[in-house]
Amino acid sequence: MRIALVVPGGVDRSGRERVVPVLLALIERLARRHHVLVIAVEHYRDWVQYALLGATVVNLGRVTGAGRAIQWMFRLRRMIAALRSHGKQFDVLHAFWAGSSATLSIAAGRLLRVPVVVSIGGGELVWLPDIAYGGQGSWPGRVKTSLVLRMADAVSAGSQYALKPLIEKRSDALWLPWGVDSKLFDGPPERSPGPPWRLLHVASINRVKDQASLLRAMRLVRDGQDDVTLDCIGEDTLGGHLQRLAVELGLGETVRFHGFKPLDAVVPFYRTAHLYLQSSLHESMAAAVLEAAAAGVPTVGTAVGLIAEMAPKAALAVPVQNPEALAEGILTLLTHEEQRVRLGRAAQAFARTYRSLRQFTPKLMEPDRPPRTGNILGRAPVICCTLLRFIRIPCADDLLSGHVALRHPQSMKIHASLAGRRGRKRALVAVGHSMLVIFYHMLKERTTYKNLGGDFFDRLEPERLTRYYVKRLEDLGHKVTLESGVPA
Template identity: 25%
Template sequence: MPGRVILVVRSWPRLSQTFILNEVLAMERRGAELTIVSLAHSNEQRRQSQVDKVRAPILFLDDVGFRARWSRIAGHAHVLAAAPVRYVATLLHVLANPGLSRGYATCSAVRCFGHAVVVAVLVLRLRRSDARTPHLHAHFAHDPALVGMLTRRLTGVPFSFTAHARDLYQIPPASLVARAAAANAVVTCCQVNADYIARTVPAEVRPPVQVIHHGVELDRFSPTLRAPGRDLTLVSVGRLVEKKGFADLLRAWAALAAAGYRFRGEIYGDGPLRRELTELSTRLGLGELVSFHGERDRDEIARALARTDVFVLTPCVTEDGDRDGIPNVLVEAMACGIPVVTTATGGIPELVRSGENGLVAPPGDMAAITAHLAVLASDPALRRRLGESGRRTVESGYDVEAAALALEAVFDPRTPLTAEVAS
């Protein structure tokens, strides 16, 4: 392993980004020395209890006040003095290419340069204290990867980034090319994303692209004995945003109820569409059949999964290209031995093979989603078979410890990487 891994994220801690927290804890269990650099505080009211187990120091770049401003000014002076040619060349590059921050972004290119200077100071300090070279890894291809790319230009530090979903598809292709060309490796969570990167980034500048599935803690999400009830419990988890397809899910549930099936529907998550979805649920006549529970941490989600008969998630691709990779909640449900009904969006078909370890419908096809739910509602043996197969799938390819080991190889300069190799 390098002397230290600097992990750049958009905000910390995020309830919806448990996969990053899982990776951090798994890497720390393996002895990695991490520093987490967060472009902003998440300011979320809820957080995962496991956040308190993280040993890594956290550096927030959105602090305000006199001391923070003075520290940033001193940082520019320090980096300029340490590497004047790199500093001036990087600043001119940013000023000449403001489009680096176009598309899905919350920071301008100039602001990302300021963030990169702060990270560069950290890199220089770590180099003075450790003979080994630190490695910089950014989670998400938009702002964090741009900060990583600029830090690479300022310091020459080895750099990689993980591309997930919206951050990958909603930045201009030229921006993705620029980030990838500066990286030692690009990591992504599913093969469909790797294929998109291969099509977008010319081979002559494309680094190795590694598919590393987000892993779950297999001992934490594990099968439990569920006593059969008169009514099925159908559960879905996710942010209440368009790409998660909750409107399609509610319509499928309404059709299921109209066909005479008895069930309880539970939705965990919050987001900008909550009011719209609750109103839709009422209009569809779902009434007391469906409950919206809001945001919950992973401990509460694990308890909800322990009493779930069928897990349902019906994502789609939005008009602006937003989509999922492989939703972590699907992996968690399958780890619990729960049969899943989902849609063929993003990397989901890589995880769920219809009829083998779950049931998959075309995105937006309410009739197919309803039919899958009806089949599972009337066939307990099929539910059990698909649930058991789903657990085996997760055990073989979605263990967080295996993901941490694969990331170590990306961060270790001694490990030769090959292009588009799945973990």
């Protein structure tokens, strides 16, 4: 098969730095059997093409000084050129995350008539107001995500936790986990007896990961266990805030911040850790949890992402933003070796049997409904309704649920009348214009949609209608005398 993977980034030519390990594992597996083109929206600032793990990577780059719309159109043009330059038509475009990678894929898929699959992988369907995180906090974010999920031929999530809100948007959403290379991390669940105890946390330092709660939990753990250390590996995006908090809590010697490390340098930490810790407020999957599981390391963490799926048999889950519960879980597993080893073995078995995207192609090519490769104009009325709905205009739900878009009898009648004389596309534009006029009056008058009837204008201007029919009769040679009376 010919597969194009569209990603925001994470596919550095070095294969070690600035990479997403699960994406690299997927690329390597697919490239063994298929022709794979990876399109990175903006991993590098300039356009560049290179080979990576048996696939070809094309980085679209950006235009200096251009606005968002110009940037998007520029990238779309480059993306289409890249797809066409690699021979015959691709069988599927698979976009990761419902951002610019997805919108570009949908536009290119419509133009080239290629099915498009979108896999969500972040906070597209959530909103955490305390830290202003997620795609549902503003109407542009809600509109973009909704349109992406509606217009993609298939959508998927990497965990059962992320699949639940996705199914509310698309009932035919697929569960397609992102697997990891178990052989790379494989190790025995048994560890050298402690103390000293070695704990591990692998994630970028940011507010979504909530490492502040993790440090507060470590303060409680340190009060119960003297010889314990926590290794934190990941890029710092908070400007040293977490390091200062560690010093304030008296954890300067207990918590060690290593910064970013390439994957091969992280593997030894997995193989020597007694526990892996997660404190995130939200995770669509949490690949690091799966990497730790492959190494036989049990996890204590918040019940989001994969932990919600693994617990209680293969992980210990605690509520979010609860340092006390997290500390209690850590101390429980450190002091109960049998339970710790049992969870480690169960987690390793989970990682080894966890389904992977390497078998995604046949399922994606046979979605529950046929690919929607028709002209995008045909979906314009639905897009208008969706736009109003996610701006949170009360009338929009009435419009969308009533299927005003080409489903209302009056709209269908107008469309059929115009299509025969002016063509289908112009008829669609005319009906769309009529809908926008309806939207305008609904917003101006702050009312819901009401069908005014086909004789609305006749009732609005009866004198004009009378003059019209009198003139027609006179043109036919009749003499007309008008008498006022009660209308029938």
